[in-house]
Amino acid sequence: MTESVYIVITQTGTILSWLLKRITHADYNHVSVSADPTLNVLYSFGRKNAYNPFWGGFVKESPKFGTFKRFSETEALVLALPVTKETKEKIEVRLAEMYQNRRDYRYDTLGLLLAGLKVLYVRENTYYCSSFVRDFLKEFGLVDDSVFSKFPKPIEFLQLQGGEVIYRGKLRLYEEWLETK
Numbered sequence: 001m002t003e004s005v006y007i008v009i010t011q012t013g014t015i016l017s018w019l020l021k022r023i024t025h026a027d028y029n030h031v032s033v034s035a036d037p038t039l040n041v042l043y044s045f046g047r048k049n050a051y052n053p054f055w056g057g058f059v060k061e062s063p064k065f066g067t068f069k070r071f072s073e074t075e076a077l078v079l080a081l082p083v084t085k086e087t088k089e090k091i092e093v094r095l096a097e098m099y100q101n102r103r104d105y106r107y108d109t110l111g112l113l114l115a116g117l118k119v120l121y122v123r124e125n126t127y128y129c130s131s132f133v134r135d136f137l138k139e140f141g142l143v144d145d146s147v148f149s150k151f152p153k154p155i156e157f158l159q160l161q162g163g164e165v166i167y168r169g170k171l172r173l174y175e176e177w178l179e180t181k
Helices: 015-024 066-070 085-100 109-116 129-139 154-159 171-179
Strands: 002-011 030-034 042-049 052-061 075-084 164-170
Touching (some): 002 085, 002 154, 030 129, 030 154, 042 085, 042 129, 052 066, 052 085, 066 171, 075 154, 075 171, 129 154
Antiparallel strands (some): 002 030, 002 075, 030 042, 042 052, 075 164
């Protein structure tokens, strides 16, 4: 039986996302991953506090709390990426393990800024959202580098082989939409 993991590409409308939109020319500028079909728990590298865009790290996100709740008009594209049941279980374990050890990971502010200047800068256990989701999916053999530019952008996840956009709209309305399916 095939399961899915979910890639959630968002645009919050924050000042930082507006700035990233200007730099990247992309309509969506954040990406998260979830094993939860309701999207009540997503994981990414982002704000640790909804009111402070400069304090980031490995975080749990949700339409029900934090940044996505504060910015309730967040637009989202939700992709379902098919995986085996065994792979999904491994993904769930790995995400929980990473979250438990979240202090071992750092938000890559410098790497993100340098990516905007087309300068590659990589440090161990240091990510911005799209570099994390890319590397995380690669860890499970779900993507290869041919899909991504040297400086991965959230919008590039739309090119994932086998990924299907299952929802477009306000992130806060996703669960309501899911109940109608």
